Amino acid sequence: MRVGIVCPYSFDVPGGVQGHIRDLAETLAGLGHRVSVLAPAHDEDALPAYVVSAGRAVPVPYNGSVARLAFGPLSAARVRRWLAAGDFDVLHVHEPLSPSLSLLAVLCARGPVVATFHTAMTRSRAMAAAQNVLQLVLERITARIAVSALARRVQVEHLDGGAVEIPNGVAVAAFRDAVALPDLPGPCGPGHGGTVGFLGRYTEPRKGFPVLLEAFDRLAARRPGVRLLVAGRGDRQSALAQLPAARHDQVTFLGMVSDEAKARMLRSVDVYVAPNTGGESFGMILTEAMAAGAPVVASDLDAFRRVLDGGAAGVLFPTGDAAALDAALGALLDDPAGRAELAARAGRAVAAYDWPLVAGRVLEVYATAIEAVSGRVVDTALPLDLDVV
Amino acid sequence: MPDMLYTAVLLAVLVLALYLAATTARVNRLHARAGAAARALDAHLVRRAAAAAVLAERLPAPLLYAAARGALDGAPGDREAAENALTRQLRAVAARCDVGEPVRAASRRVAVARQVHTDLVRDALAVRRLRPVRLLRLAQQHALPAYFDIDDPALAGAPAPVPVGAGAAGVRTATAQATGD
Numbered sequence: 001m002r003v004g005i006v007c008p009y010s011f012d013v014p015g016g017v018q019g020h021i022r023d024l025a026e027t028l029a030g031l032g033h034r035v036s037v038l039a040p041a042h043d044e045d046a047l048p049a050y051v052v053s054a055g056r057a058v059p060v061p062y063n064g065s066v067a068r069l070a071f072g073p074l075s076a077a078r079v080r081r082w083l084a085a086g087d088f089d090v091l092h093v094h095e096p097l098s099p100s101l102s103l104l105a106v107l108c109a110r111g112p113v114v115a116t117f118h119t120a121m122t123r124s125r126a127m128a129a130a131q132n133v134l135q136l137v138l139e140r141i142t143a144r145i146a147v148s149a150l151a152r153r154v155q156v157e158h159l160d161g162g163a164v165e166i167p168n169g170v171a172v173a174a175f176r177d178a179v180a181l182p183d184l185p186g187p188c189g190p191g192h193g194g195t196v197g198f199l200g201r202y203t204e205p206r207k208g209f210p211v212l213l214e215a216f217d218r219l220a221a222r223r224p225g226v227r228l229l230v231a232g233r234g235d236r237q238s239a240l241a242q243l244p245a246a247r248h249d250q251v252t253f254l255g256m257v258s259d260e261a262k263a264r265m266l267r268s269v270d271v272y273v274a275p276n277t278g279g280e281s282f283g284m285i286l287t288e289a290m291a292a293g294a295p296v297v298a299s300d301l302d303a304f305r306r307v308l309d310g311g312a313a314g315v316l317f318p319t320g321d322a323a324a325l326d327a328a329l330g331a332l333l334d335d336p337a338g339r340a341e342l343a344a345r346a347g348r349a350v351a352a353y354d355w356p357l358v359a360g361r362v363l364e365v366y367a368t369a370i371e372a373v374s375g376r377v378v379d380t381a382l383p384l385d386l387d388v389v
Numbered sequence: 390m391p392d393m394l395y396t397a398v399l400l401a402v403l404v405l406a407l408y409l410a411a412t413t414a415r416v417n418r419l420h421a422r423a424g425a426a427a428r429a430l431d432a433h434l435v436r437r438a439a440a441a442a443v444l445a446e447r448l449p450a451p452l453l454y455a456a457a458r459g460a461l462d463g464a465p466g467d468r469e470a471a472e473n474a475l476t477r478q479l480r481a482v483a484a485r486c487d488v489g490e491p492v493r494a495a496s497r498r499v500a501v502a503r504q505v506h507t508d509l510v511r512d513a514l515a516v517r518r519l520r521p522v523r524l525l526r527l528a529q530q531h532a533l534p535a536y537f538d539i540d541d542p543a544l545a546g547a548p549a550p551v552p553v554g555a556g557a558a559g560v561r562t563a564t565a566q567a568t569g570d
Contacts, residue, residue, distance in 0.1 A: 139419060139512040143505045161508045164501050361497070368501045371429035372422055372509060 001366060003028060004088035006079075007039035008100035011053075012046050016168075016284060017094055017118050019259070020147075023171055025050055027359040038082045038101060040075075054078045054101055071099045079104045090114060090366045096137065106140050112369035114362075116145040117155060117163065142369040145362070148282040148303060164365055168284050169358035172350060175291035178263035185270045186227065193225040194333040197269030197294065199262065199285055200276075203234035208275035208299060213242050214322035215275075219329050220247050226333070231257045231265050266292035270339065271332050274298040277320050283307045286314070287353045290346035295339045297328050313349035314342065413527050416516055420531040423513040426506040430537060433502045434472060435461065437495035437542070441479055444492050453478045472539045483544050492544070499542045510534045 007021045018039075025035045029050065041053040054075055079101060083091070092114045093102040106113055144163035146152035155163040188194035196216065202209035209230075216228050231254040240248055257265060266272060272289035274296065280303045287307060289296050296314035298304040308314035315332065317324040332339055351357070367378035438460040445454035456471075456478040463471035479496065482488055513534045522528055 135515065139415075139516075142422070142509070143501070144508065161511060162504050164504050364498060364501055365505075368429065368498070368505050371432075371502070372426035372505050375425035375428050377429060377432045 001028075001033045001363070002087060002089045003033055003035045003366065004083065004086045004091045004105075005035065005037045006091070006093040006102045006105045007037055008093075008095050008098060008102045009040070011037070011039035011041045011051055012043050014259075020116075020118070020168060021094060022048070023169055023355050024359060024362065027169070027355040028363070031356070031359065031363075033363075036082070036086050036088075038079065038105070040101065052082055054082070071101070071104065075101060076104050076108070080108050083108055090369055092116065092362075092366070093141075094118065096141065097134070103137065106137055109140065112142045112366075112373040113140060114143045114145065114365055114369050115141045116147065117151050118147050119151065142372050143365050145365055149306065150282075150303065164361075166358060166361045166365070167353055168282055168287070169355035170284070170287040170291050170350065170353045172291040172354040174259075175263045175266060175288055176293060176347075178260070178267045178292065180268040181264050184229070184268035187225065188270050188333060188336075190334050192223060194223070194270045195227045195229055195268065196329060196333075197229045197231075197265065197272045197289075198275070199231040199257075199265065199272075201233050202230060202239050206277055206279040208277045208320070209234075209239060210242055211275040211277070211299075211320055211322050211325060212273050213239075215325035215329060216251075217243055217247060218322070218326040220250060223330065223333070226250065227252065229265065229269055230254065231262065262288070263292060266294050269294050271329060272296050273325070273329070274304060275325060276301060276304070280304065287350050290314070290350040291353075293343045293347065295332060295342040296346060297325065297332065307349075309345070309349045313346040409521070409525070409527075412519070412521060416522055416527045416531070419509070419513040419516050420528065420534065423506070423509045423534040426502070426509045427534070427537070430499070430502040430506045433495065433498045437492070437499050438475060440491045440495040441475060444482070444488055448482070448486075450478075450482055453482055469537065469539050472542075476540055476542045479542075479544060488544065496542050496544045503537060503539065503542070507536060510536050 005021055005025055007018060009015055009017055011018055011022075021037060021039075025037050029035050035050055037051045038054050039047075039051055040055060041047055041051070042056055044053045047053060055078065083105065088111065090112045091105060091109050093105050094116045095118055096102040096106050096115045097117075102115075106115070138161065144155060144161060145166050146155055146163040147166065147168050149165060152163045152165045155161055185195035186193060196212075196219075198209065198212055200207040200209070212228075216226075220226050228251045230251060233256050236253050240251065243251070254261070254265060266289050272292075272294040274283065274286055274289075276299055278301065280301055283298070283301075283303045283306075286296055286298060286304060290307075290313065296308060298308060298314055298316055299319040300316040301319060304314075305311065305316060308316060315328050317328050332342075370376075370378050438457045441453060442457040442461070444450070445457055453475075456475040459471045460468075460475040476496075479488065479492065513531075516522060517528045517533075
């Protein structure tokens with residue numbers, strides 16, 4: 001199949017949507033499909049071979065944060081050129097309702113269009129006002145994919161349509177086979193030692209880092225040698241202010257990490273903690289920790305409960321409850337057999353999120369979109385011989 | 390002065406003609422898509438029934454076989470009920486044993502085809518409600534698109550590729566995915 005994928009955000013800046021598109025494109029290419037990705041980019045030399053640059057993106061405040069987008073007549077001309085050169089069987093756009101390359105591509109497209117909605121954005125006033133214009137965009141989309149139940153609910157309630165729910169994929173092998181950081185996770189026995197991990201922007205309240213710090217303070221009081229490994233962006237000094245100075249050297253900050261360093265970090269912990277207090281629609285980091293074989297302790301959010309198979313593939317604690325988190329961590333760090341059992345169950349649960357499987361689901365949606373435009377039935381089992389069906 | 394009036398009228402007629410041409414094209418495109426999606430859904434329903442019949446002969450499972458025949462022979466009026474009966478039989482069998490990848494894949498394709506068909510029918514019906522489309526009967530050459538109202542045909546997900554050591558955990562995985570919609 002010839003697949004054209006449009007990424008609305010700069011490809012040379014790390015991000016959830018960019019990572020998703022990179023993994024999807026590489027998995028599809030590995031299955032024998034011809035994939036081209038169109039994305040804004042600053043440094044064209046740093047791009048993988050399958051990415052076509054649509055030029056620089058400009059920062060635009062959108063949906064509560066700043067997105068770097070490319071939008072305008074010049075971008076539109078580039079989109080049209082790319083579409084004409086690619087002659088795609090199916091066009092796959094991501095986040096098509098922001099003013100972006102994705103929206104331009106939907107408006108320029110003539111064939112089947114599949115759209116993936118990542119964020120669980122709520123209906124904005126601008127969206128309500130532009131309902132008629134929005135309908136013109138939406139009806140050019142043949143099939144919609146939502147990456148989470150929450151994102152799908154937004155489709156149903158606010159955009160007057162359904163969506164096929166396909167979860168975010170995770171490159172299981174890359175996490176499973178990563179090598180732990182030197183000297184980690186270190187000794188961990190009954191009543192002493194152990195390494196607890198956290199990844200995320202720890203100064204953002206919704207990530208729940210203060211809950212983890214409070215639990216860690218209690219845990220460290222009765223558990224000598226326990227360590228906290230933190231990766232992500234933020235201000236270390238203000239984050240640590242909550243913790244007594246005596247415990248500061250038990251906390252290690254890795255700063256921003258690359259994908260490879262993230263995998264190594266997740267392989268270096270005895271327990272991974274996701275203390276988020278809300279705002280998560282899927283829980284990508286949980287599937288990554290599960291793939292890395294790290295036992296997971298997470299707050300009891302809807303999204304986390306689903307990924308953790310209702311609590312079978314990880315320990316859930318009441319959201320925001322530091323005492324409960326402390327108890328869960330203490331119990332798990334004291335119980336190597338329990339950790340191994342949890343990691344094994346997580347490994348089985350995360351198989352459903354492995355990219356080859358997820359890409360197969362996406363291909364089925366591509367086939368359905370092609371069918372809904374051409375009227376002929378498409379077999380996904382024959383990736384290279386679409387035309388003979 | 391009459392020249393300007395002529396120009397204005399001519400311009401208005403031109404704009405109106407362009408709008409009507411675009412709207413007619415939109416109506417035709419949306420109906421063509423809904424029709425194509427309906428044919429694709431039909432094809433996937435037939436494939437699912439055929440895969441179910443093969444499974445029923447192999448097991449054997451007479452009730453499943455009867456439901457598959459019912460879906461294949463279903464009269465246009467009660468096709469939805471026949472497809473729902475087949476979904477129920479497939480779920481009953483899936484609870485007892487592995488139905489195999491062909492049936493699971495066919496069920497997934499039906500689920501996606503049904504979702505897309507529903508969305509495209511909704512788009513076509515929405516454009517039919519537009520005032521100019523109703524007044525000028527731009528959609529009269531197209532049959533009224535109809536929803537195909539069946540239960541979600543999704544079955545339990547594929548069993549975990551790793552042999553399940555703790556049986557209870559494996560069963561939980563399967564049911565969580567089955568109800569995971």
